Amino acid sequence: MxxxxxxxxxxxxxxxxxxxxxxxxxxxxxxxxxxxxxxxxVIKPNDVIPFFQHWNLILGDGSNAGPAMDYVHKDFFYTTNDSKSDWVVFKTPNGGDTHGTSNNTRTELAQLKKWYPKTANDKLSATLKVMNVSATGDARVASTHSVVVGQIHSADGHENEPLKIFYKKFPGHEKGSVFWHYEINTKGGDNSGRWDYSSAVWGHDFSVVGAEANSYPDEPEDGIALGEEFSYQIEVTDGMMNLTFASEGHDTKTFIKNLVKSEYTTSGDMPEQTRKLFAPIGQDGVERATAYASEGLFFKLGCYNQTNGKSPEENQNWCSGAETHGGDIQKQYADGNYAEVWFKTASIIISNDAVSNEGYFIKND
Missing domain, CATH: 1.20.5 (Single alpha-helices involved in coiled-coils or other helix-helix interfaces)
Known part of the structure; x- marks a missing residue:
C-alpha cells in the first residue's frame, strides 16, 4: 500500500x-x-513624417546620426501621441556636446543638399508645437528661454544664417513669442561684426528682455502658448525668401526678404534695434552688397536650443548662464532645463539645381 x-x-x-x-x-x-x-x-519618426532621407539628423550630444530612416533615440528623437495625432519629438538639453562651432545643443535636421538663392525653387513647410523651453537663465540675455525651430543656413563662406525662426517664453508667462531673424552675411573675411535683425510674428521680437536676471517683461497679448500649434512655410525663388506663419486664432503673417541684394551695406543702414542689442558688444559690421547670392544655402528643422550655460559676461545676447548640471542630460530633463519641440507634419521641395552639401558636414562633424 x-x-x-x-x-x-x-x-x-x-x-x-x-x-x-x-x-x-x-x-x-x-x-x-x-x-x-x-x-x-512601434511608430518611428519616418512613419509620421516620411521625408528623413533628405536630411542628416544632428543629436543633442553633438553627434551626426545620418539620415533618420527607421531611427529612434530615447533621449533626443522619437514619437509620441497626444490622443489626437502622432508627433515627432525633438528634444535637447541646455548643456552638453555641440555640433560644429555652436555654443548650443540641438536635435535638428540639416539638409543633405544645398541650393543657390538666384536659381532656387525650394520650399520647407512644417506644423509644430513647442512643449518646453529652459526653466532657468538670465532674462537680460536676449536668447534665454528660446528655441529655434527652423532655419536657412549657409554652407559656404562664414556659414551665417539668413533665417532663424524662434519661439521664446519667459517663466511664469502663459504665452510666448514667435519671431524670425535675418543675419547679415558680413563683408570681408572677419565675421566678428555679424548681427541679426529680428521681426515679430506673434508677440515680441528678440530685443524684449528682462530688466534684471530674474525679472520679466510684460506677457505678449497675441502670443503663442506652449503646446499651441502653429505652422511656417519658407519658400525661396528667384533670390527672394517668402515666409508665411499661421495658427488658429491668430492672424496669418507674411514676410519677404531679398537674399541676393543687401539693404545693410553701410553703417548707417543698421536698424535701431540692432544698434541697441549688438553694437554695444562690437557686432556692428556691414553686409556684402550681394548678400547670400554666391553661397549655397540649405534648410534646417528641429529643436536648436538657444539657452546655454555660458556666462552672460561673454556675450549679453547669446550666453544665458542657465543651469546645465555639468552636462548631465537626465538631471537637466528632470528640472526643466531643456528645449522640446513636436512636429506633426513637414514637407520639403528641392530644386533640380540643388547639389550635395557634403562639404558642410565634413567641416562640422
Whole structure:
C-alpha cells in the first residue's frame, strides 16, 4: 500500500512538473510573440513624417546620426501621441556636446543638399508645437528661454544664417513669442561684426528682455502658448525668401526678404534695434552688397536650443548662464532645463539645381 502511494505520488508530481514546464514554455512563446508584435508596431519618426532621407539628423550630444530612416533615440528623437495625432519629438538639453562651432545643443535636421538663392525653387513647410523651453537663465540675455525651430543656413563662406525662426517664453508667462531673424552675411573675411535683425510674428521680437536676471517683461497679448500649434512655410525663388506663419486664432503673417541684394551695406543702414542689442558688444559690421547670392544655402528643422550655460559676461545676447548640471542630460530633463519641440507634419521641395552639401558636414562633424 505504501509503495502504491509513493508510485502515484511520484507520477502526480512528475505530471505536474511537466504540465507547469509546458505552461511556462507556452507563456514564454506568447510573451515573445507579443513583444515581437509590439516591437513591429512601434511608430518611428519616418512613419509620421516620411521625408528623413533628405536630411542628416544632428543629436543633442553633438553627434551626426545620418539620415533618420527607421531611427529612434530615447533621449533626443522619437514619437509620441497626444490622443489626437502622432508627433515627432525633438528634444535637447541646455548643456552638453555641440555640433560644429555652436555654443548650443540641438536635435535638428540639416539638409543633405544645398541650393543657390538666384536659381532656387525650394520650399520647407512644417506644423509644430513647442512643449518646453529652459526653466532657468538670465532674462537680460536676449536668447534665454528660446528655441529655434527652423532655419536657412549657409554652407559656404562664414556659414551665417539668413533665417532663424524662434519661439521664446519667459517663466511664469502663459504665452510666448514667435519671431524670425535675418543675419547679415558680413563683408570681408572677419565675421566678428555679424548681427541679426529680428521681426515679430506673434508677440515680441528678440530685443524684449528682462530688466534684471530674474525679472520679466510684460506677457505678449497675441502670443503663442506652449503646446499651441502653429505652422511656417519658407519658400525661396528667384533670390527672394517668402515666409508665411499661421495658427488658429491668430492672424496669418507674411514676410519677404531679398537674399541676393543687401539693404545693410553701410553703417548707417543698421536698424535701431540692432544698434541697441549688438553694437554695444562690437557686432556692428556691414553686409556684402550681394548678400547670400554666391553661397549655397540649405534648410534646417528641429529643436536648436538657444539657452546655454555660458556666462552672460561673454556675450549679453547669446550666453544665458542657465543651469546645465555639468552636462548631465537626465538631471537637466528632470528640472526643466531643456528645449522640446513636436512636429506633426513637414514637407520639403528641392530644386533640380540643388547639389550635395557634403562639404558642410565634413567641416562640422
Amino acid at each position: 505504501r509503495q502504491y502511494s509513493r508510485f502515484h505520488i511520484f507520477t502526480f508530481l512528475a505530471s505536474t512538473v511537466l504540465f507547469c514546464t509546458n505552461c511556462g514554455d507556452k507563456n514564454k512563446k506568447e510573451n515573445a510573440a507579443t513583444a515581437s508584435k509590439m516591437k513591429a508596431e
